[in-house]
Amino acid sequence: MNTDCNYSFVIDPSTYDTRGLCPGMEARVHNDHLDTDLSVIGALEDWRELIGPASPVYKGGLGHPYNSIPISIPECMPDRLNIVTYATEFAFLQDDAYEGGFEETEFGSAISQAERTNTKGLPSTKNARKIQAWIISKILSIDPVRGKLALNAWKSFYESNKITGLAAKEVRETFLTLESYFRYRLEDLGCQYWTGMLIFACGLDIPEHEMPLCRDMCRPGWVAFTLVNDVCSFDKEVRDAKKNGNDWMSNAIWVVVQERGIPIEEARKVGAQMLNDAAAEFIEIMKEAKASGKYSHDFLRFLDGVYWSISGSLVWSVSCPRHNAAQGARFNNRQLDWMKNGIPDHLRRGDSMKSAAYQLQTGMQVKGLVNDFSFDMENMSQHQRKLAMYVEMGGLLGTCGKLKTWQTRLLSGSMTVLGVLASVRLFYQNRN
Incomplete structure (x- = not known):
């Protein structure tokens, strides 16, 4: 089924239960998946040291036995695995800050105060930008062109979290139907974000004329990827909404309840069937694309990446503490020890700002990295220059x-x- 796999292995399907979702889909995990504990917990350490306590509901991308990124992007190039994991964990930390009683956290209080007073000088917001600058510097040092695409998508993800987390009442009427909901999740958020991540993480060089296919041909795959999260995280989102006094959620199952006027349990079944149908449709598209001989090698690798993202995200989602703490899902002993006592010094190797003894102190350095995404195009091929200009336009608009x-x-x-x-x-x- 796959085009080529160099950095991962197939997970024995007898070791997990996907609850009837996406039957027959294989899942893979990165060969170095255990190392990503360092990146996930390193991000948590940096957050605590520079910003403040994590949200009370924080669970992040850790899992037992597999963490989110190495199972969702199993063919991530080894030199990119840890920074992609760290960047995604930083997004999880922000997401949980908004969903878990945003105003109750130090970071949330600082952001809210800054937005009310138009002030940019608060310590928590300054330090958040330092973390962002460190992520940017790491990503761009590895691959400036593909890294810029990932960073622009990551910024869009962060901004969207702020919109859906802080202004739910203002945007709730945007999602009265599944059509409008998927348009938002696919076109405005998920598709763009994960496309950038896959291209950077896997080092893909997709021809310019095939770039639109990453969105259009893969649409059923993006629907399935979105539904994996919505189906598996629904109970958690209900609890978070009740805790925060919200009667609206950005979740396909909730949209089905509102649009069709049916009970939640029936809507769950609808969501599960939509997920299975979308995954099956995408698999057929993949088979036809590979049999046709019309597409570039890296575009076919991108299709594989979407496939592994669906199956891997599902295997992680049905067992991770983030979505299943109420059902008894727990971290392993090593994860618990490192979260409580810190990563042992002899294991630190630059997977976080603290581990790297990172010294980005001046405001100009931070501002330059966060706001200025420019390319030196002298030594780029014509295709690379076109891709760089395409990405730069998105990045400039994003900043x-x-x-x-x-x-x-x-x-x-x-x-x-x-x-x-x-x-x-x-x-x-x-x-x-």
């Missing part, structure tokens, strides 16, 4: 303060798509 305004106006109906495009064009004319 431009105008983006949030344009996005808000577009969602509210006060600005058309053509208006946004005209604004983008004017922005670049003024910039040049």
Whole structure:
């Protein structure tokens, strides 16, 4: 089924139970999966040291026996596995800060105060930007072109978490139907985010003319990937919503309940069937693409990456403490020891800011890395230059303060798509 696999092995299906979801799909895990404990817990250490206590509901990407990234991106290149794991864990920490009573955390309180007073000088927000700068420097040092794509997607993921976490009541009416919900999750968030991660993590060089296929041809795969999370995290999201006094969730099962007016248990079955149907459809698309001989080797590897992301995310999701703590899922003893007492000094090897003794102190250094994504194109091929310019456009928009305004106006109906495009064009004319 796979094009080629160099860094992972197939997991024995008798060792896990996917509860009837995605029957027949293989799952793989990275050969170095145990090492990612260092990156996950290293991110937690940096958060505690630089920002504050983690959210009371924090569970993150740890799992037993497998962590999230090495099973969701099993063919991640070894030199990228740890930074991709760390960056994703930082996103988990922020996500849990918003979902687990955002205002109750030190980071949440600082962000909220900064937004109310338009102040950027609070220690927690400054230190969060230091962590972001460290992630950026690590990723760009490995692969500037593909790294930029991943960073732009990661930033979009963070901004979307802020929108859905802090302004749920304002955007809830956007998701009255499954069609509008999937449009948001696939086109505005999930597809873009994970495409960037896969391209960087696996070192893919997809031809320019095939880039749109990562979205369009893979749509059933992205639906399945989204539904894995929604089906498996639904109970956790219900608990979090009740705790925070919310009567709305960004979850496909909840949208089905609202759209069809059916009980939750029936909606669960609908969600599970949608997941299985979408996964089966994507597998057929993969088979046809590989049999046709029309597509590049790296695009076929990308299809494999989406496949492994679906199956791996499922195996992790049905057993991880993040989604299954109420059912008794626990961390292993080593993870618990490191989370409580810290990573032993003799094992530290640069997987986190603390482990690397990272010294990025000045505001100009941080601002430069967080806000300035530029490329030295002198020694790039024509295709690489095109890809770099394509990625730079997305990155500049992602870091431009105008983006949030344009996005808000577009969602509210006060600005058309053509208006946004005209604004983008004017922005670049003024910039040049």
